[in-house]
Amino acid sequence: xxxxxxxxxxxxxxxxxxxxxxxxxxxxxxxxxxxxxxxxxxxxxxxxxxxxxxxxxxxxxxxxxxxxxxxxxxxxxxxxxxxxxxxxxxxxxxxxxxxxxxxxxxxxxxxxxxxxxxxxxxxxxxxxxxxxxxxxxxxxxxxxxxxxxxxxxxxxxxxxxxxxxxxxxxxxxxxxxxxxxxxxxxxxxxxxxxxxxxxxxxxxxxxxxxxxxxxxxxxxxxxxxxxxxxxxxxxxxxxxxxxxxxxxxxxxxxxxxxxxxxxxxxxxxxxxxxxxxxxxxxxxxxxxxxxxxxxxxxxxx
Amino acid sequence: xxxxxxxxxxxxxxxxxxxxxxxxxxxxxxxxxxxxxxxxxxxxxxxxxxxxxxxxxxxxxxxxxxxxxxxxxxxxxxxxxxxxxxxxxxxxxxxxxxxxxxxxxxxxxxxxxxxxxxxxxxxxxxxxxxxxxxxxxxxxxxxxxxxxxxxxxxxxxxxxxxxxxxxxxxxxxxxxxxxxxxxxxxxxxxxxxxxxxxxxxxxxxxxxxxxxxxxxxxxxxxxxxxxxxxxxxxxxxxxxxxxxxxxxxxxxxxxxxxxxxxxxxxxxxxxxxx
Ligand SMILES: Nc1ncnc2c1ncn2[C@@H]1O[C@H](COP(=O)(O)OP(=O)(O)OP(=O)(O)O)[C@@H](O)[C@H]1O
Ligand SMILES: [Mg+2]
Numbered sequence: 001x002x003x004x005x006x007x008x009x010x011x012x013x014x015x016x017x018x019x020x021x022x023x024x025x026x027x028x029x030x031x032x033x034x035x036x037x038x039x040x041x042x043x044x045x046x047x048x049x050x051x052x053x054x055x056x057x058x059x060x061x062x063x064x065x066x067x068x069x070x071x072x073x074x075x076x077x078x079x080x081x082x083x084x085x086x087x088x089x090x091x092x093x094x095x096x097x098x099x100x101x102x103x104x105x106x107x108x109x110x111x112x113x114x115x116x117x118x119x120x121x122x123x124x125x126x127x128x129x130x131x132x133x134x135x136x137x138x139x140x141x142x143x144x145x146x147x148x149x150x151x152x153x154x155x156x157x158x159x160x161x162x163x164x165x166x167x168x169x170x171x172x173x174x175x176x177x178x179x180x181x182x183x184x185x186x187x188x189x190x191x192x193x194x195x196x197x198x199x200x201x202x203x204x205x206x207x208x209x210x211x212x213x214x215x216x217x218x219x220x221x222x223x224x225x226x227x228x229x230x231x232x233x234x235x236x237x238x239x240x241x242x243x244x245x246x247x248x249x250x251x252x253x254x255x256x257x258x259x260x261x262x263x264x265x266x267x268x269x270x271x272x273x274x275x276x277x278x279x280x281x282x283x284x285x286x287x288x289x290x291x292x293x294x295x296x297x298x299x300x301x
Numbered sequence: 302x303x304x305x306x307x308x309x310x311x312x313x314x315x316x317x318x319x320x321x322x323x324x325x326x327x328x329x330x331x332x333x334x335x336x337x338x339x340x341x342x343x344x345x346x347x348x349x350x351x352x353x354x355x356x357x358x359x360x361x362x363x364x365x366x367x368x369x370x371x372x373x374x375x376x377x378x379x380x381x382x383x384x385x386x387x388x389x390x391x392x393x394x395x396x397x398x399x400x401x402x403x404x405x406x407x408x409x410x411x412x413x414x415x416x417x418x419x420x421x422x423x424x425x426x427x428x429x430x431x432x433x434x435x436x437x438x439x440x441x442x443x444x445x446x447x448x449x450x451x452x453x454x455x456x457x458x459x460x461x462x463x464x465x466x467x468x469x470x471x472x473x474x475x476x477x478x479x480x481x482x483x484x485x486x487x488x489x490x491x492x493x494x495x496x497x498x499x500x501x502x503x504x505x506x507x508x509x510x511x512x513x514x515x516x517x518x519x520x521x522x523x524x525x526x527x528x529x530x531x532x533x534x535x536x537x538x539x540x541x542x543x544x545x546x547x548x549x550x551x552x553x554x555x556x557x558x559x560x561x562x563x564x565x566x567x568x569x570x571x572x573x574x575x
Contacts (some may be wrong), residue, residue, distance in 0.1 A: 204403040205371055208416050208463075209393045218416075222407045300407040 087269040092276070095269040109277065112243055112254040115171070115284075119178025120239040124232055126179070127186030131231075134187075135194025136220065145191070157245055164250070174246040181242035182235035189231030195226035205213050225300040229293040236289055240282045255281075322350035322501040323394055323470035325370060329379030331534065332365055338350045338534030339365050343379070345522065345537065349470075352497065352504040354514035357524035358567060361535040363507040364400055366524070367473050370505060371395040372393030374452040383471060393419075400476045402456035410435065410459045411444040417466030434462040437492055439485070453480045457488065465496055474506040475494075478513065487551075490517055494547055511563045515543055515556050539566055 069089060075081055076088035083091075099105035130148060133140040159180060167173035197220050205219040247256020255274050262270035319326045330343040339362040347353050355363050368374040369381055381388045383395070404413045407521035416432045422430070422552065438458040440451075448456055457480045464472060477493075478486045490513060491541060497504060508514050514521045521541040541559055543549075549556075 200399070200401060200403050201405060203373060204399065204405075205416075206391055207371060207397045207399075209391070209420060219405065222405070225407075 092268045119175045122177035123182025127183040131187045131190025135191040169250045179244045181238040185234035186231040197223045199233030317398045323384040324349040331378040333377045341534040356517035394470040398464035398474040400475040402460040417463035
C-alpha cells in the first residue's frame with residue numbers, strides 16, 4: 001500500500017522563486033505520485049494483530065516524529081540554520097496560537113477541508129459509476145474505456161486553465177479540479193477489480209439462479225469492497241494534493257493560499273505551520289478511511 | 302463427526318416441496334472447444350430418481366458433460382432434456398455441486414448454504430432447512446464460520462449442503478467427496494443415500510473412486526476416448542448396471558469383478574504386477 005504522498009515531501013516553493021516556478025514543481029510532483037499511487041493496486045494483507053500489540057505499534061510510530069522534533073529544536077537553538085530559513089519550533093507554535101486566536105486558522109482549515117470533501121465525494125461517486133460500467137459490461141468497456149483512458153492520460157493540472165476559463169476562479173472550479181483528481185484512482189481500481197472477480201463465483205451465482213442485479217449486489221460488489229476502499233484511499237490522497245494545487249494557483253482562503261501568502265510575506269513560520277497542518281489533516285482523514293477499510297476487510301473477506 | 306451419527310432420514314422425511322425426481326435424456330451430445338473435440342455422441346437416458354456415476358480419466362470431459370446438463374454450457378451438437386423439456390441456459394431444475402467448493406468468502410457457511418435455497422423460501426423455513434442440512438453434513442458447530450476459517454473438507458461439505466438445499470429435481474455433483482478424508486467420505490456417501498431416499502431426486506455424480514461409484518450408483522458410466530483415435534473426443538465406453546438394492550454392503554464380493562472391469566476400463570490394472 002502506497003502511503004498518502006506526504007505533502008511535506010513535496011518540494012516547498014523556494015523562497016526566492018515566484019508562483020509559476022512552484023506551480024511547475026507541483027505539477028511534476030503530481031505527475032510522479034499519480035503514477036506511483038494508481039499503479040500500485042496491491043492490497044495490504046489483513047494482519048491479525050493482537051490487542052496487546054496495538055499500543056506498542058502506536059508508540060513505535062511516534063518515536064521518529066519525536067526525534068525529528070528534538071533535532072529541529074536543537075538545530076534552531078544552536079543557530080545552525082538562520083531563523084529566516086528554519087524557524088524554531090516555538091515560533092511555529094506561536095504562529096499557530098496567534099492564528100487560532102484571531103480565528104483565521106479555523107476558517108482556512110474549514111474551507112480547505114470542505115473543498116477536499118466535496119471534490120472527493122463527487123469524484124469518487126463518478127469514479128464508482130464509471131468503474132462499474134466499464135468493469136461489468138463488455139459493451140461499456142469497449143465504448144468508454146479508451147476515452148476515459150485518454151482523459152486519464154492528460155496530466156490533471158492541464159485542465160486548470162480550461163476550468164478557470166469556463167467556470168472562473170471560484171469554489172466550483174477548485175472542487176471540480178479536486179474531483180478530477182479523485183475520480184481516476186477510484187475508476188481504475190473499481191473497473192479493474194470488477195473485471196477480475198473470480199469467474200467461478202460469478203458462475204456459481206448464475207447456477208443458483210441469481211439475476212444480473214442480484215449477482216451484482218450479492219457476488220460482484222462484495223467481492224470488490226476491499227478494492228473500492230483502497231481506491232477511495234488513493235482518491236483521498238489525490239484530493240489533498242489537488243486541493244493544494246488549486247489553492248496555490250488562485251485563492252484567497254484555505255491552506256494552499258496560506259502557503260502562497262506566507263511565502264510572499266516571508267513568514268517561514270507560517271509556511272511550516274501550514275505544511276504540518278496539511279500533514280496532520282491528510283493523515284487524519286487517511287486514518288479514518290483506514291479504519292473503514294479495516295472494518296470492511298474483516299466483514300467482507 | 303458425532304453429528305453425522307444421528308439418523309438423517311428421520312429429520313429429512315418431512316414432505317418435500319420439490320416436484321420430485323426428474324428424468325434426464327442426452328441424445329448425441331458433443332462439445333468442441335475451438336477445434337478440440339472433447340465430447341462426442343453421448344447418448345444416455347437417466348430415469349427419474351436414478352443415481353448415475355460418471356467415471357473416466359482426468360481431462361476426459363466429465364465436468365464438461367455436467368455443465369451441459371445443468372445448462373452452464375451449451376453442447377455443440379445434440380440435445381439434452383430434463384423431464385422432457387429441453388435444457389436452454391441455466392436450468393434451475395438442476396442443482397450443481399462444483400468440483401471446487403466455490404463458497405463466497407464474505408459469507409458464513411450458513412449464509413453460503415442459504416444461497417442454495419429456492420427463491421421465495423420463507424425466512425424461517427429456509428433457516429430451519431439450512432441448519433438441518435449443515436448439521437447433517439457435520440457442520441452444525443461451524444455454521445457461523447467463514448470459508449477461510451474451515452478446512453477444505455469442511456468447505457466441500459458446505460457446498461454439498463448448498464446443493465441439497467433446493468431439493469432439486471436433478472442433483473449434479475462433481476467429485477463431491479474428493480477433498481474428504483476416508484472416514485468422512487464414507488459418512489457423506491451414506492448421507493447422500495439418506496437424502497436420496499427421503500427426498501427423491503435424480504443424482505448424476507462424477508467420481509474418481511470406483512468403489513464409491515459401485516456403492517452409490519444404479520449405473521456406472523465410463524467415459525473415455527477410443528484409444529485408437531484419441532483425437533475424436535470422449536464418449537460413453539461402457540455402462541455398468543450395478544446389481545443389488547441400496548444400501549449395499551461395502552465388502553460385497555459380487556461387486557469385485559465389476560470393480561476389476563471398471564478399473565480396467567480406466568486403464569488401471571487391479572493387481573499391481575511388475
Ligand atoms: N472452457 C474451455 N475451453 C477450452 N477447453 C476446455 C474448456 N473447458 C474444458 N476444456 C477442455 O475439455 C477437457 C475436459 O475437461 P473437463 O474439465 O471436463 O475434464 P474432467 O473429466 O472433469 O477432468 P478432471 O477429472 O480432471 O476434473 C479438457 O481437456 C479441457 O482442457
Ligand atoms: Mg472435472
